[in-house]
Amino acid sequence: MKPRVAKGTRDFSAAEVAKRHYVMSILRETFEIFGYSPLETPSFENIETLMGKYGEEGDRLIFKILRSGDFLRHASDPTEPKASEIADKALRYDLTVPFARYVVQ
Known part of the structure; x- marks a missing residue:
C-alpha cells in the first residue's frame, strides 16, 4: 500500500510553512x-x-472518532481486540508517521 495523506488533508512544504508562520x-x-x-x-x-x-x-x-470503549465492552474477549475491528483510522500523538509518509511521496 502506498502511503498517502488522509482525504481532506494536505502536507505543507518548508517554504509554505515559513510563509504561514510569517503571516x-x-x-x-x-x-x-x-x-x-x-x-x-x-x-x-x-x-x-x-x-x-x-x-x-x-x-x-466530518471525521468521526470511534468510541472504542463501547466496542470493548461488547467484545467477546476485551483483552485482545484487533485494531482493524475497532477503527480504520487513528489519531497520532506524534509526527513520525506523517513525516515518513511525506518523505516517501
Whole structure:
C-alpha cells in the first residue's frame, strides 16, 4: 500500500510553512498591539455540535472518532481486540508517521 495523506488533508512544504508562520506572526503581533490574548481550543468537538449544521454533504466530510470503549465492552474477549475491528483510522500523538509518509511521496 502506498502511503498517502488522509482525504481532506494536505502536507505543507518548508517554504509554505515559513510563509504561514510569517503571516501568523504578523496577525499575532497585530492582535497583541490591540490587547488581545491568544486562545487555543480542542481540535475536535462533540459530534452533536457539528452534525446537521452543514447539510448532508458536510456531514459526510466530518471525521468521526470511534468510541472504542463501547466496542470493548461488547467484545467477546476485551483483552485482545484487533485494531482493524475497532477503527480504520487513528489519531497520532506524534509526527513520525506523517513525516515518513511525506518523505516517501
